[in-house]
Amino acid sequence: DTEVTQTPKHLVMGMTNKKSLKCEQHMGHRAMYWYKQKAKKPPELMFVYSYEKLSINESVPSRFSPECPNSSLLNLHLHALQPEDSALYLCASSQNPSASSYNEQFFGPGTRLTVL
């Protein structure tokens, strides 16, 4: 199984809502990532989890709250988002978080988020 799955595929939420994005992988990967991608732009790294611990937070606003309940799951909790947060949110995983290892990252299909 070389797949990263994400749910939901689409999400529309108001600025006062609380919602969560979910990501799952069963490849035994120990690094998981959240990216944000705006139209016609490359993915922007948000968070990196290494062995279920938050390793990198790229100065993301606190209205985005990541969580890694176990080595296969990654959540992104959303609260009080702004319309400019509308984007494709991508999850990715790699075998090992260390840069000295083979660095192949597998991406999920993404969640298309619209904030009204």
Added chain:
Amino acid sequence: QQQVKQSPQSLIVQKGGISIINCAYENTAFDYFPWYQQFPGKGPALLIAIRPDVSEKKEGRFTISFNKSAKQFSLHIMDSQPGDSATYFCAASMNSGYSTLTFGKGTMLLVSP
């Protein structure tokens, strides 16, 4: 130092032609260079990747050429097909710290029938 510069921004190629996308980097600590293909509404998919110890890697119709001294690498798509129409991102990753990718800005490829 962290940037990866990608060109062209968009590319139109006739079916059967060769598509060429170029990337350049400054940081010599980069040691892994993947190319990702992304279709609209989908996540990026790893297409092919190279490390600096080789100058070329070929997988099917896709070839990466790597010039370490010039700090440049390129993707060649031979016999381009309409199904290759997508956005292509080059990326680079460093040999220390955590495995994070620095992406180029992307190239929208359209292969005309």
